[in-house]
Amino acid sequence: MAHIMTNPTVSNLQADLARQIVSLAGEKQWAVGQRVSDFTLAKQLGVSRSPIRAALVLLAEQGLLVHVPGKGYELARGQTGSEEIDNVAPPSQVETLYRNLMADRASGALADEVSEAELAERYGATRGALRKVLLRFAADGLAQRSRGHGWAFTESLVTDEVVSESYQFRLVIECGALRQPNFKVDQQELDSIRAAQKATLQSPAGTIRRDQWFRINAQFHETLVSWSHNRFLVQSVRQQNNLRRMTEYADFDKLSGSRIYDACAEHIAILDAVRDGDIDFAEALLRRHIERASRDLTDAS
Known part of the structure; x- marks a missing residue:
């Protein structure tokens, strides 16, 4: 099966949206043959319809969806296992960085306060990708900005x-x-x-x-x-x-x-x-x- 992120023209946003759509399909128990509306997904995921349509094309290429002329997209098959979401929509660079940062913080491998430069060097990440992940941590109440380019993690349940x-x-x-x-x-x-x-x-x-x-x-x-x-x-x-x-x-x-x-x-x-x-x-x-x-x-x- 082809991997989405091997295509250099696929953006992190498109890959992340594809993953979210796959997640919704499993969580909401979409039935095979169910119509997949780009308008509804755009409202649910808080983005415009253009990147949603691009994500639907990717999922159709992976065989999860099928395009029906005059009707749009329908679910072609259900999920078969916990690895399915990674097979259909491999994690983007931002999602991978988020997972690594989350795991390291939970294990105590990261200090309470860090700088963006330290994190960028540790994970080999760009400042742009790192900033997106840290803002996601902040939105979840898990971190907050410090002076300059520093970040302070909230207390976590590590002991x-x-x-x-x-x-x-x-x-x-x-x-x-x-x-x-x-x-x-x-x-x-x-x-x-x-x-x-x-x-x-x-x-x-x-x-x-x-x-x-x-x-x-x-x-x-x-x-x-x-x-x-x-x-x-x-x-x-x-x-x-x-x-x-x-x-x-x-x-x-x-x-x-x-x-x-x-x-x-x-x-x-x-x-x-x-x-x-x-x-x-x-x-x-x-x-x-x-x-x-x-x-x-x-x-x-």
Whole structure:
């Protein structure tokens, strides 16, 4: 199979968009034969239709899509494994740099403060690519600019002690959110989140990607807390999700498929208890879920 990034005329943007489209196809469980709209994708991904169309051409060349005269593009086949996204749309230079930087920061290989010159030399990256990655870190709350060309990373969960404290904090925040006087469920949000959990639970082994899993997992916990309608609790869980992003991104390969399926089943049970108004049971399930996740991560390390 041809690789997108071997074509020098393909931009990083086109490659990244192709990857995002492949990710959406798996996450939303597109059916073979489903029409793929460049207009809809442009709105979803926040870009113009021109680079979307270029990305669709690339995916058609890889056999994931097929062009039907008069109709546009349709999904030609489903994904077959976790490596499929890299085969169909290999990571761009920026995406590869992002992955390497994320893994090194999570492992403690990078200091709390670094300069762009240091990073450029370490990774053999251009300043332009490096700046894009650092701005992405900043958007996720994982880094911020320092004076000159320096960058400071936010505190990450790099030791067992800090990880343990993080889970204890989450127990207080997330279980406490269920007990807030203004706690009220948004039924539409609950149905959407439950559907995403069920879709992941039904995904074939090996097809769940790290970015997809983090997004679905974080969305569950953040939305649950958002129903407390307490802005400070919501801010706290978002901060925790940002801290977890780096650690869980690096630790994903240690996470067994069975544990992901168990987590989805636990999420669904918690949502069902909340939907039924049984807050006591929902809190007990949530507490057990967080405590189990803490033990599993400690055992894996």
